[in-house]
Amino acid sequence: MGIRRTTQEWQMLIEQSESNSLSTLAFCKLKEVNPSTFYAKLKQLNKTEVYQGFVRAEVVEKTTKYQAQIATANMTLLVNDVELSIPQGTPVAYLAELIGALS
Structure with a gap:
């Protein structure tokens, strides 16, 4: 034995x-x-x-939300010591109005 x-x-x-x-x-x-x-x-x-090794788990949130960030080229404008970063595709009329308001 x-x-x-x-x-x-x-x-x-x-x-x-x-x-x-x-x-x-x-x-x-x-x-x-x-x-x-x-x-x-x-x-x-x-x-x-x-x-x-098991641990007790519980579902806290049933849905998960993902927010995708798409890389886009930004345009930087310097107007009267103000620096603006504007995303590509911003309407030209909006930019003209914005620049006019800052001038």
């Missing part, structure tokens, strides 16, 4: 095997552990860790 190990001892063995450059079989032979038992404990502990 083999050595009985606690869960903590198995976790330490598994961590040692993962940080070791030996193959799992070589590691088990070195530590005098039955490979079948090692794999069974590895599977059992990994399953436990996954279940413990």
Whole structure:
């Protein structure tokens, strides 16, 4: 009959095997552990860790709104020490009225 190990001892063995450059079989032979038992404990502990890793989540907002920003060339006007950045496609009549108001 083999050595009985606690869960903590198995976790330490598994961590040692993962940080070791030996193959799992070589590691088990070195530590005098039955490979079948090692794999069974590895599977059992990994399953436990996954279940413990769940967190409760809830939906805060059901819809997500995205606002796309389209890169456009801007025009910069300097009028009487005032600098204006105007998007491309601004109507000419609006620009003329704006420049007239700033003059």
